[in-house]
Amino acid sequence: MRRTTRYAVLPALTAASLLAVTACSSGGSSAAGKATDAEPVAATAAPTDPGLAVAAAPAGAGAPSAVARADKGTGVKAAKSSLKVASFDQKSGKAVIAAAPAAGKKKPDKGVAPKPSQSAREGVAVGDVIASAPAPGAPHGVLAKVTKVVGATDKGTEVNTAPATLDALLGDSEAKGKVPVDPSAVKVVPLMKGVQVSWTKPDGIHAGPKGAKVPLGNLRLDVGASIPTPEGSPVSAEASASGFVQLAPEVDFSYNGKGTGSSGGPGTASLALNGNWSSAWELKGEAKATTADKPLRLPFAKLHADPVLQVGPVPVVINLDLTCYLQVDAEGKLSVDVKQEMKGDFTVGGSYSWGKGWTGISKANSEVSPVRATASASGKVKASLGTEASVGLYGAVGVSADLAPYLRAEGEASATASSDGKASASGKWAAYGGVDLTGALSAHLKIFGTPLFERRIPLDLYHHEWKLAGGEGSVSTPKNGVAPKKKAAAS
Structure with a gap:
């Protein structure tokens, strides 16, 4: 048995x-032209364009914002702005943009739609693209294009917006x-x-x-x-x-x-x-x-x-x-x-x-x-x-x-035994x-x-x-009870 x-x-x-695992990297370099003794440095030195700096936004300065004007040409289309997103509705795209009115100018009465020149003085117009750090109603930030200036409120100018893209701000x-x-x-x-x-x-x-x-x-x-x-x-x-x-x-x-x-x-x-x-x-x-x-x-x-x-x-x-x-x-x-x-x-x-x-x-x-x-x-x-x-x-x-x-x-492990007393076992891991x-x-x-x-x-x-690590081995026990022989291998 x-x-x-x-x-x-x-x-x-x-x-x-x-x-x-080696990682790939890429980079580039550029050099400006040299000035000669016969030419003024200001006339011949062509400073290389270092590009826009990328850094963490300064802490404690409030939510930063930038605006790209609809009539802005090539280059960096956006400029730092004092505009602030006072509120934003992510479902409808409605926003209230707060900005200080021009000096000596009175804010429009609540509910009265501003004239185009008036909305421009308040800093926002149709076609503008606004980028803002997290703001009320927009915990993940705002990137939107103004599609309509609705009117003035006690908190700022109410506008309708549509989604925008970064190239509208960063240009070339x-x-x-x-x-x-x-x-x-x-x-x-x-x-x-x-x-x-x-x-x-x-x-x-x-x-x-x-x-x-x-x-x-x-x-x-x-x-x-x-x-x-x-x-x-x-x-x-x-x-x-x-x-x-x-x-x-x-x-x-x-x-x-x-x-x-x-x-x-x-x-x-x-x-x-x-x-x-x-x-x-x-x-x-x-x-x-x-x-x-x-x-x-x-x-x-x-x-x-x-x-x-x-x-x-x-x-x-x-x-x-x-x-x-x-x-x-x-x-x-x-x-x-x-x-x-x-x-x-x-x-x-x-x-x-x-x-x-x-x-x-x-x-x-x-x-x-x-x-x-x-x-x-x-x-x-x-x-x-x-x-x-x-x-x-x-x-x-x-x-x-x-x-x-x-x-x-x-x-994996297994063992066998028989009625004559013989037994063996093996395993690996x-x-x-x-x-x-x-x-x-x-x-x-x-x-x-x-x-x-x-x-x-x-x-x-x-x-x-x-x-x-790993290894494997086996053990066998003969019928006469002599000490078992062992075989083992490990890697």
């Missing part, structure tokens, strides 16, 4: 692996720059108990648990909680997770309105989110069934920010949303204890060039430190600590991405580290003034996996 059982394979793995100018996101301006909504937020500013102001060391410009989320199985989940498990995710996001913006001929719109443009990230986390638990096609996904925090880039005179509002999550995908009966420390950088976004259209940008570099993975019995588990991101302009999402560093482990980066571009990127594309454009899938 023969019987078959399973025994536990309990390897403890420690390994290190390094992943390096050129701008390029990267701006870090201020971690103190990021709103964090915890979705699980045990989530703590930390950041430190250059002036020494610190938020978060006492003693938490966070580099300047970084936002850190610590999570430590028991994770119960959601009702109706295909997996029966109880697990605990602890660790942190640390991010230093920055926005990469570029625009070049030259080189399009009579086609209109920019020659090139791009919008991307990039930055450094690091994580260290530990997962312990037991999966007793398969998650099949429904991995156990547990978002633990949502983050939102509306950083304002000052592109020359124009305030460009970037909308950034992040969701941090833990995801477990399991098959078979597997008790797992994994620990992972990773760091790296990433870039996700879209790039436009006249004649070629929009293409996706997806790059990543990552490095994994020594990890621990212990698995028992037969089964598989994959645990990811990821971030979903979306980046847009003035409330319209243009780029979505999912960055998911992960650790997976698998084990392996652990892998990896990174997945997916995403897509949406038609909302037309806000640059580029032609509309008809469908979402997927980013190039970035996937890389490397083996951390």
Whole structure:
């Protein structure tokens, strides 16, 4: 009589692996002509056009705004303005624009439509394009063209507007720059108990648990909680997770309105989110069934920010949303204890060039430190600590991405025994580290003034996996009870 059982394979793995993915970069240079002794410098020196500066909008100065006049010629079409969006209705496009009346002039009576000359004195006219930082009724900023001046109110001039594009403001100018996101301006909504937020500013102001060391410009989320199985989940498990995710996001913006001929719109443009990230986390638990096609996904925090880039005179509002999550995908009966420390950088976004259209940008570099993975019995588990991101302009999402560093482990074990006393057992195991980066571009990127594309454009899938450690072995027991022979191999 023969019987078959399973025994536990309990390897403890420690390994290190390094992943390096080269990133592409581009740049250009120009030079001014030289002056001679016979010619005055002022007459011959041709200063190069440095383009518009790209920087974070100054804090404490109120919501900046810019206006492009309907009759403005080539070049930078917009100028810094004292106009303020007093209110904005996103559904109807109605807005109230506040501006100080000309000196010595009386405001029109409430409800009386201003004459064209009067509305011009108040700073707004049909055909004007207005760009504004977040304002009442417009938490993601305003980019709109005035289609009708309705009349004066006690808060300013009421106007009807329609959506506008950035080329109406930036014209044939050129701008390029990267701006870090201020971690103190990021709103964090915890979705699980045990989530703590930390950041430190250059002036020494610190938020978060006492003693938490966070580099300047970084936002850190610590999570430590028991994770119960959601009702109706295909997996029966109880697990605990602890660790942190640390991010230093920055926005990469570029625009070049030259080189399009009579086609209109920019020659090139791009919008991307990039930055450094690091994580260290530990997962312990037991999966007793398969998650099949429904991995156990547990978002633990949502983050939102509306950083304002000052592109020359124009305030460009970037909308950034992040969701941090833990995801477990399991098959078979597997008790797992994994620990992972990773760091790296990433870039996700879209790039436009006249004649070629929009293409996706997806790059990543990552490095994994020594990890621990212990698995028992037969089964598989994959645990990811990821971030979903979306980046847009003035409330319209243009780029979505999912960055998911992960650790997976698998084990197989079997044992046989017979009535004559002979027995044997064998097993093998392996652990892998990896990174997945997916995403897509949406038609909302037309806000640059580029032609509309008809469908979402997927980013190039970035996937890389490397083996951390593994091994296999067997044990046999003869009938006479002599000490068992062992065979083992490891990699």
